[in-house]
Amino acid sequence: MSDKFDYDLIIIGAGVGGHGAALHAIACGLKTAIVEDNVMGGTCVNRGCIPSKALLAASGKVREMRAKHHLKALGIEVGEVNFDRGAIASHADNLVLKLRGDLTNSLKRLGVDILEGRGRIAGEQKVSVGNKIYTAKDIILATGSEPFVPRGVQLDGKTVYTSDQAVRLETLPQWVAIIGSGYIGLEFADVYTALGSEVTMIEALDVLMPGFDPDIAKIAERILLKPRDIETRTGVFATKITAGSPVKIELTDAKTKKVVEVLEVDACLVATGRIPLTKDLGLENVGLAPNQRGFIEVDDRMATSVPHLWAIGDATGKMMLAHAASAQGIVAVENICDRPATVDYQSIPAAAFTHPEVSFVGLTEPQAKEKGSAEGFKVANTKSYFKGNSKAIAEGETEGLAKIIYREDTGELLGVHIIGIHAADLIHEASAAIRDRQTVQKLATIVHAHPTLSEVLDEAYKRAAHI
Numbered sequence: 389m390s391d392k393f394d395y396d397l398i399i400i401g402a403g404v405g406g407h408g409a410a411l412h413a414i415a416c417g418l419k420t421a422i423v424e425d426n427v428m429g430g431t432c433v434n435r436g437c438i439p440s441k442a443l444l445a446a447s448g449k450v451r452e453m454r455a456k457h458h459l460k461a462l463g464i465e466v467g468e469v470n471f472d473r474g475a476i477a478s479h480a481d482n483l484v485l486k487l488r489g490d491l492t493n494s495l496k497r498l499g500v501d502i503l504e505g506r507g508r509i510a511g512e513q514k515v516s517v518g519n520k521i522y523t524a525k526d527i528i529l530a531t532g533s534e535p536f537v538p539r540g541v542q543l544d545g546k547t548v549y550t551s552d553q554a555v556r557l558e559t560l561p562q563w564v565a566i567i568g569s570g571y572i573g574l575e576f577a578d579v580y581t582a583l584g585s586e587v588t589m590i591e592a593l594d595v596l597m598p599g600f601d602p603d604i605a606k607i608a609e610r611i612l613l614k615p616r617d618i619e620t621r622t623g624v625f626a627t628k629i630t631a632g633s634p635v636k637i638e639l640t641d642a643k644t645k646k647v648v649e650v651l652e653v654d655a656c657l658v659a660t661g662r663i664p665l666t667k668d669l670g671l672e673n674v675g676l677a678p679n680q681r682g683f684i685e686v687d688d689r690m691a692t693s694v695p696h697l698w699a700i701g702d703a704t705g706k707m708m709l710a711h712a713a714s715a716q717g718i719v720a721v722e723n724i725c726d727r728p729a730t731v732d733y734q735s736i737p738a739a740a741f742t743h744p745e746v747s748f749v750g751l752t753e754p755q756a757k758e759k760g761s762a763e764g765f766k767v768a769n770t771k772s773y774f775k776g777n778s779k780a781i782a783e784g785e786t787e788g789l790a791k792i793i794y795r796e797d798t799g800e801l802l803g804v805h806i807i808g809i810h811a812a813d814l815i816h817e818a819s820a821a822i823r824d825r826q827t828v829q830k831l832a833t834i835v836h837a838h839p840t841l842s843e844v845l846d847e848a849y850k851r852a853a854h855i
């Protein structure tokens with residue numbers, strides 16, 4: 389460490405991105421401080437992944453135990469299944485407290501200085517926290533994001549709210565409208581319907597779940613929305629939402645811009661994406677400006693255009709996922725330590741933790757085709773089905789499929805999409821394969837244990853390789 393600076397590295401923001409970067413910085417021998425002006429752990433631990441997965445776990449069990457037909461087929465009979473909303477909310481809350489404590493202790497144990505207060509860039513290699521100025525050889529911005537709330541939406545946090553409040557499950561509305569059919573919309577539709585609420589899902593685009601591969605979105609609609617108490621509206625914007633009892637939601641046709649319907653519901657979850665927390669960060673003091681959408685531009689090394697200033701996580705808008713933020717943090721620290729590294733976004737998986745789960749890694753079919761026409765190759769795909777998988781049949785969970793997308797000429801795997809039981813865990817072998825730019829011919833020779841769900845991918849590779 390140079391005597392010129394207070395620290396080798398200061399990280400602004402103690403979310404999962406900042407935490408991952410700090411742990412790696414300590415492993416690399418850097419004197420490190422992390423600045424946080426809210427609770428430690430950021431979105432994922434306090435208001436995101438962790439509480440939402442706790443709610444999905446508990447509500448998923450309610451759904452499973454109430455599926456009498458399904459249980460009977462396995463020879464099981466259950467009586468009435470009851471749940472306590474408050475106790476489910478406490479389960480999520482307790483998990484948040486535990487993980488926040490674990491995260492904070494891991495930083496303290498390793499000797500990371502935690503600086504409480506708002507961090508700002510005070511000049512080159514300088515950070516202000518309150519009225520103190522600290523110097524650091526390198527600085528990482530890891531300030532994350534917050535919910536995007538469209539104009540015309542009146543939030544009261546009780547009847548009209550974002551995921552920040554929804555994860556607390558303070559009430560269980562009988563009829564809830566969910567604006568947006570992205571990850572949050574889909575996961576909360578799963579929680580609410582499992583616990584007995586009716587849902588109306590409103591999506592501005594013409595298709596539901598526009599982020600998924602089109603085939604997967606269609607099947608997800610068939611499995612996750614149609615059989616449940618969920619009504620859907622597509623091609624309409626929620627242009628005005630008035631909190632109260634009832635909540636009034638004005639829907640405007642995306643094409644004609646005319647108001648087409650006014651819904652009256654008990655509650656409304658606004659899940660319309662997230663925006664970066666990059667305002668008032670003092671970036672102008674080093675001549676850096678966020679892009680038009682507020683994100684901090686970085687290259688694949690996570691470097692900004694200012695020397696010794698790096699950015700990671702949701703604030704960069706590259707892939708707004710917890711594990712992507714940590715991976716970016718590790719890459720930034722590697723580069724700070726003069727070991728060149730880049731992030732390979734194509735091999736970072738994503739998953740929605742619905743019942744059943746949806747996961748993917750790499751390109752969707754339209755993206756692969758676009759790449760193919762730009763680079764002059766043809767794209768092929770094969771599918772395999774959970775209904776043909778022995779383990780899935782034994783579990784009585786046969787809905788879903790795996791779709792693999794690859795280059796017809798070389799066989800290189802370009803994308804894998806799974807919907808079905810444990811899809812979020814199954815995706816990782818595909819992620820490793822894409823990272824190593826493997827071909828379907830090579831992947832088809834890997835021996836998978838029998839009977840396992842992972843044979844769904846084995847089957848898809850073999851079909852692609854004509855084995």
Ligand SMILES: Cc1cc2nc3c(=O)[nH]c(=O)nc-3n(C[C@H](O)[C@H](O)[C@H](O)COP(=O)(O)OP(=O)(O)OC[C@H]3O[C@@H](n4cnc5c(N)ncnc54)[C@H](O)[C@@H]3O)c2cc1C
Pocket residue numbers: 400401402403404405406423424425426427428429430431432433435436437438440441505506507508530531532533551555572665669700701702703707708709710711712713741
């Ligand atoms: C409901 C929900 C569910 C989600 N589920 C998943 C999931 O299952 N899997 C997944 O991979 N991702 C999930 N995500 C996304 C995930 O939470 C984010 O991608 C992740 O938290 C981003 O990490 P980050 O470190 O970039 O930012 P954040 O976690 O947002 O942390 C940034 C931190 O910086 C602090 N900060 C900001 N500005 C300053 C400042 N000037 N000074 C000091 N501190 C500052 C903030 O207070 C915050 O603590 C979910 C998100 C939501 C909302």
Ligand SMILES: NC(=O)c1ccc[n+]([C@@H]2O[C@H](COP(=O)([O-])OP(=O)(O)OC[C@H]3O[C@@H](n4cnc5c(N)ncnc54)[C@H](O)[C@@H]3O)[C@@H](O)[C@H]2O)c1
Pocket residue numbers: 538567568569570571572573575590591592593597598599624625626627659660661662707708709738739740741
């Ligand atoms: N399992 C996970 O990994 C997970 C879970 C939850 C959240 N997240 C992260 O959180 C981020 C935010 O999630 P999200 O679901 O809010 O965003 P999203 O970007 O996934 O989906 C938002 C949806 O809302 C629609 N929309 C926007 N404005 C609208 C309007 N006025 N009326 C109707 N529809 C409108 C958009 O077309 C889009 O389909 C995601 O980018 C994701 O990375 C991840």
